Amino acid sequence: AQSVTQLGSHVSVSEGALVLLRCNYSSSVPPYLFWYVQYPNQGLQLLLKYTSAATLVKGINGFEAEFKKSETSFHLTKPSAHMSDAAEYFCAVSSNFGNEKLTFGTGTRLTIIP
């Protein structure tokens, strides 16, 4: 069984500040981990994915995430927040390389303060 826990349903940061969205996972097999972003009334867009290659993964829009097996974490970061980063972010886990049957976290709504 797999699960994902996203700490903090709402995160607010000032424009230009560091963005840190937390994700911890539970998996009985080596996991594949993903971060998706969702803008209002839209589907999900892949930000980045971890597939057992490099533990530090770089994604689109300046985001990156680091896989830490010892901490079972896959936190998402961005050095400098932009107003356009305001959205809902979902962490997801899969045991399948084709990422079928993703298990999503509950999401974190990111608000950017001007």
Place this chain on the structure above:
Amino acid sequence: GAVVSQHPSWVICKSGTSVKIECRSLDFQATTMFWYRQFPKQSLMLMATSNEGSKATYEQGVEKDKFLINHASLTLSTLTVTSAHPEDSSFYICSAPLAGNTGELFFGEGSRLTVL
């Protein structure tokens, strides 16, 4: 990148009627598609896996007679909410994996259903 499109984006219907939502892979073939349901301010919950040419696989707790899924071609899956009721109001999202891709699902834009 690969594109998945849903139609309609918004639909309002009366209680007791049926609503069909289409999910199309526009530039690739998808033997499998996934249907999710998302309640306000909540995460996506997988409802079922749509398989081209065979029956859909439903997740536990999802009524297959309520949510009819048909995957008639390699580019189209449909979700029909039968005899809709207000509690069926939700945001429905489909996704499809690109065969041979290194693990990425492509999501549709979502369809918001409101049942009056």
